[in-house]
Amino acid sequence: MFVWPDNYENSWTLSKTVGRVGIGLHSGKESEVLLGPSEECGFYVSWLDSDCNLPLKIGSHQVRHSQLCTSLHLGGRNLSTVEHLLAALAGCGLTHVEIKVKGDEIPLLDGSALCWIEAINEAGLRAVSSSRSPQLKLEKPLTCYRKNSVISATPADEFNLVGVIDFPQKAIGHQIYSIQLTPERFINEIAPARTFGFLEQLDYLKQKGLIKGGGLDNALVCDDDHWINPPLRFPDEPVRHKLLDLIGDLALVGFPKAQVLVYRGSHALHTDLANALAANTSLT
Ligand SMILES: [Zn+2]
DSSP states (O other), X not given: OOOOOSSSSSOEEESSOXXXXXXXXXXXXXXXXXXXXXXXXXXXXXXXXXXXXXXEEOOGGXXXXXXXXXXXXXXXXXXXXXXXXXXXXXXXXXXXXXXXXXXXBOOOTTSSSHHHHHHHHHHOEEEOSSOOOXXXXXXXXXXXXXXXXXXXXXXXXXXXXXXXXXXXXXXTOEEEEEEEOOHHHIIIIITTOOOEEEHHHHHHHHXXXXXXXXXXXXXXXXXXXXXXXXXXXXXXXXXXXXXXXXXXXXXXXOOEEEEEEEESOOHHHHHHHHHHHHHSEEEO
């Protein structure tokens, strides 16, 4: 059986190229992603449907729209909904990957990172001789907030996460999840958690031309005190999914040696912390 890395200390790439095709959550259009080996440290995006296909290294400075998903502005075009794929790559311990895309959005697949984990498993991992970016070490505690949402990072020996959500809908309510992240724990406890939404918002978002690809097979839908499409994969699947999103957003700067605590997180808040980490850390 395939063995995942024990930690985030070493450099890993894919053994071969694997691909997935699916519908984008927001555009509703089909897109294709190929994940392949790279000898260069970082995650690189290039286009399958453009003559201008020089691989671009991705980072938090390219984040543009982050209301409902994380979009990157890359060489004159946007790539949306990158967070679950990036969470899967970094969460598994991968450090050197080429991402080739046909379309403007990463497919949502089942709304979690599980399909990406299966793709990575299909390719297999191999060690790379060139070194990974060192883990970010905090020089001081960092806090970012937006209204009543807050995220903080404090120095630690490992990458620890604590997520707290607080929704008025009774089916969700208060949930807390904490984890000392390792590739194995990421794959078992975080990656299968699916995105979720609210029945009352679905019509409104669809009228605005958003979530054209959203459906009951790729998102959990909550109607106050119950779920429209159970069963849940975990009783606390929503807070685990929030941590999945956070891991994907922090993958743009690399995992810090820090305890990250987030209350009512959002992509915009996660990106605030990613930018603060990039500006206030030293490399170890
Ligand atoms: Zn998500």
